Amino acid sequence: MIDTVLLSQLPVGATAKVIAVDAPGPLGTRLRDLGLHPGTVVHCLRRAPLGDPRIYELRGVQLCLRRSEAGLVRVNTDG
Amino acid sequence: MAEAAAPPLLRLGLVGSPNSGKTTLFNALTGLRAKVGNYPGVTVERREGTARLPGRAVQIIDLPGTYGLEPMSPDEAVVSQVLEGKLADVAPPDALIVTVDACAISRSLGFVAELVNEGLPTCLVLTMTDELHARGGKLDLERLRAALGIPVLSVVGHRGIGLEALRQLLPRPSEWERPPIPPPTDAEERHAWCESVLERVVLRAPGRDPWTERIDRIVLHPLGGSALFIAVMVLFFQLIFAWATPAMDAIDAGMSALAGAVHGTLPAGLLADFVSDGLIAGVGSVVIFLPQIMLLFGLLYLLEDVGYMARAAFVVDRLMARIGLEGRAFVALLSSYACAVPGIMAARTVPSPRHRLVTILVAPLVTCSARLPVYALLIGAFVPATTVWGGLGLQGLVLLGLYVLGGVTALIAASVLSRFVVGHASLPFVLELPPYRVPPFRLWLAQVWSAASAFLRRAGTIILLASIILWGLLTFPRVEAPVGASPTEASRYALEHSAAGSLGRAIEPVIAPLGFDWKIGVGLVASLAAREVIVATLAQVYAASEEDGTSLRKAIREDVDPRTGEKVFTPATVASLLIFFVFALQCTSTLAVMRRETNSWRWPAFAFAYLLGLAYGASFLTYRIVSAFTT
Numbered sequence: 001m002i003d004t005v006l007l008s009q010l011p012v013g014a015t016a017k018v019i020a021v022d023a024p025g026p027l028g029t030r031l032r033d034l035g036l037h038p039g040t041v042v043h044c045l046r047r048a049p050l051g052d053p054r055i056y057e058l059r060g061v062q063l064c065l066r067r068s069e070a071g072l073v074r075v076n077t078d079g
Numbered sequence: 080m081a082e083a084a085a086p087p088l089l090r091l092g093l094v095g096s097p098n099s100g101k102t103t104l105f106n107a108l109t110g111l112r113a114k115v116g117n118y119p120g121v122t123v124e125r126r127e128g129t130a131r132l133p134g135r136a137v138q139i140i141d142l143p144g145t146y147g148l149e150p151m152s153p154d155e156a157v158v159s160q161v162l163e164g165k166l167a168d169v170a171p172p173d174a175l176i177v178t179v180d181a182c183a184i185s186r187s188l189g190f191v192a193e194l195v196n197e198g199l200p201t202c203l204v205l206t207m208t209d210e211l212h213a214r215g216g217k218l219d220l221e222r223l224r225a226a227l228g229i230p231v232l233s234v235v236g237h238r239g240i241g242l243e244a245l246r247q248l249l250p251r252p253s254e255w256e257r258p259p260i261p262p263p264t265d266a267e268e269r270h271a272w273c274e275s276v277l278e279r280v281v282l283r284a285p286g287r288d289p290w291t292e293r294i295d296r297i298v299l300h301p302l303g304g305s306a307l308f309i310a311v312m313v314l315f316f317q318l319i320f321a322w323a324t325p326a327m328d329a330i331d332a333g334m335s336a337l338a339g340a341v342h343g344t345l346p347a348g349l350l351a352d353f354v355s356d357g358l359i360a361g362v363g364s365v366v367i368f369l370p371q372i373m374l375l376f377g378l379l380y381l382l383e384d385v386g387y388m389a390r391a392a393f394v395v396d397r398l399m400a401r402i403g404l405e406g407r408a409f410v411a412l413l414s415s416y417a418c419a420v421p422g423i424m425a426a427r428t429v430p431s432p433r434h435r436l437v438t439i440l441v442a443p444l445v446t447c448s449a450r451l452p453v454y455a456l457l458i459g460a461f462v463p464a465t466t467v468w469g470g471l472g473l474q475g476l477v478l479l480g481l482y483v484l485g486g487v488t489a490l491i492a493a494s495v496l497s498r499f500v501v502g503h504a505s506l507p508f509v510l511e512l513p514p515y516r517v518p519p520f521r522l523w524l525a526q527v528w529s530a531a532s533a534f535l536r537r538a539g540t541i542i543l544l545a546s547i548i549l550w551g552l553l554t555f556p557r558v559e560a561p562v563g564a565s566p567t568e569a570s571r572y573a574l575e576h577s578a579a580g581s582l583g584r585a586i587e588p589v590i591a592p593l594g595f596d597w598k599i600g601v602g603l604v605a606s607l608a609a610r611e612v613i614v615a616t617l618a619q620v621y622a623a624s625e626e627d628g629t630s631l632r633k634a635i636r637e638d639v640d641p642r643t644g645e646k647v648f649t650p651a652t653v654a655s656l657l658i659f660f661v662f663a664l665q666c667t668s669t670l671a672v673m674r675r676e677t678n679s680w681r682w683p684a685f686a687f688a689y690l691l692g693l694a695y696g697a698s699f700l701t702y703r704i705v706s707a708f709t710t
Binding site: 026027029030031032033034035037039046048049050051052053055057058059060061062063064065066068069 | 146147149150151182183184185186189190216266270274284285287295299301302304305389393394396397398400507508509510511512
């Protein structure tokens with residue numbers, strides 16, 4: 001079963017595939033520049049002690065994003 | 080054979096994402112002889128250096144790290160502006176060197192394509208290929224070269240691998256391979272193109288670094304990680320607060336000895352006074368910062384290069400986000416407890432210029448160690464040494480209260496400034512966690528030295544000049560004391576008739592609503608050199624011997640206003656003066672270093688004004704409220 005969720009909702013340890021980046025203008029460009037293109041496989045590695053931000057693993061890089069930015073990315077989980 | 084005119088200086092732009100090994104490559108090429116400045120109008124550091132390459136010297140322009148060419152802020156626009164020659168007095172580069180972390184090629188190829196489309200001769204340097212191999216990854220460089228149509232080299236900068244081949248290539252960009260068909264310019268087409276190139280080039284994607292994985296399990300553990308974070312920050316604090324003290328005391332003693340020697344050698348008079356109290360004391364007030372700066376940056380760069388700073392920022396980001404900042408600003412604010420000068424310099428590790436600016440503007444509010452002698456004098460003289468609430472010393476509680484007041488105000492000021500003054504930052508918070516690395520010692524040493532020498536050159540000169548001017552204010556005009564006056568009396572007399580003395584009297588009407596008289600006014604003028612100077616100045620005004628703190632305490636406790644017959648230091652005045660010192664930015668060194676870090680007098684002027692306004696208002700209220708309760 002495939003679920004579409006926001007990247008910020010992806011639980012720690014889960015892997016998902018990016019569907020779309022829902023941010024207009026330069027912010028969307030920046031998220032794509034960071035490697036978040038449709039089709040990119042993202043793994044949620046861990047979260048900070050206070051819950052936010054989280055570390056995502058994508059395209060060979062460990063990237064730390066806050067909930068506010070991760071919430072702009074829609075992903076598909078196959079779980 | 081006669082050489083024709085020297086060929087025009089070749090300028091190469093060095094472009095890459097943060098963490099792509101750009102700085103390491105810059106240092107390896109230029110041998111650490113960078114000229115550091117700022118780009119006009121923005122607070123972005125501009126670094127250029129000369130690389131002596133086979134046949135010719137080449138100018139390398141280290142452009143700010145960026146993930147793409149579409150800017151999100153004026154500061155980020157610098158890269159594309161420089162490339163397109165749109166920035167006044169910065170000539171565009173003749174060719175580009177693009178650095179890409181080999182492990183991050185999958186993310187960075189789009190940026191490379193964007194840069195190739197700029198139309199300049201471009202070469203790609205893949206860095207950290209050693210890490211790629213260690214993580215089990217494999218790239219086909221030949222296919223990458225064929226796909227991009229530009230030279231591709233693998234360089235491990237700090238080990239010198241591949242550097243010679245790069246040095247051979249760089250001097251002749253006109254001969255570099257150019258792409259027969261440039262990559263697509265449309266974003267979506269470019270992405271599709273990148274994916275198809277990556278499919279051919281990435282033979283095996285790198286896995287996780289096994290060591291980083293193991294270490295992070297501890298370092299980023301919800302509980303263990305927080306404990307480690309606190310431990311590291313306590314160590315940090317201890318290092319710059321306490322461990323720098325012996326070296327600072329030694330510098331202090333050395334400068335005093337030097338000044339004493341001058342007094343012994345030169346005939347007593349203006350020249351001896353100038354050399355010892357003006358010049359040597361001025362140099363001392365610059366050099367005194369060096370132990371803290373070296374220790375701070377030594378540890379800062381070590382933690383940064385090892386990879387811990389990014390983790391620390393990750394752990395504490397949530398707290399800093401509440402005040403509109405981000406995790407990396409934490410260390411700068413913490414350092415400011417020792418001294419705002421290294422604290423403001425530490426704000427360099429904050430990549431977002433807006434966050435950096437807010438951090439710099441609130442750093443002076445954090446209770447620095449220079450306020451301690453002032454607090455100690457006033458609390459010691461006026462707060463009774465009693466205990467309250469079952470054993471807690473009242474004096475200690477007041478001191479703690481002042482620390483808390485400064486810290487809390489810094490947090491409030493940060494959230495106000497980031498919302499209203501500096502403009503709400505729309506830049507997303509982006510932080511990469513690099514694998515743990517053993518930092519190359521030479522690079523670390525060079526970074527620490529570059530921080531220290533930049534401080535000496537750019538801020539030190541201003542501090543020296545300011546302290547000499549203040550010496551002049553405290554010395555001129557010279558009025559001879561009446562015959563028969565004791566040395567302390569004579570020094571009091573000279574100060575009273577100096578320009579600073581007149582200034583103290585001139586500002587008396589302005590500071591009277593705060594409960595301050597002209598003597599405190601002189602102290603405030605003198606404390607512009609450094610806050611703790613007010614203690615020595617008051618000692619001089621009250622003709623008290625400086626060595627013995629108790630006599631000054633006694634003197635200010637017993638001082639009576641000749642006009643009203645009332646005590647000068649009433650509880651309201653003391654409270655008001657303490658509050659004034661919590662907020663006011665009376666420190667030329669801080670202003671000088673702010674000027675150096677923001678590249679304009681605008682921000683130091685703003686900080687001085689807003690903190691003075693805050694101090695004045697808070698002191699006025701305190702004076703009124705305490706007066707109402709105590710009379």
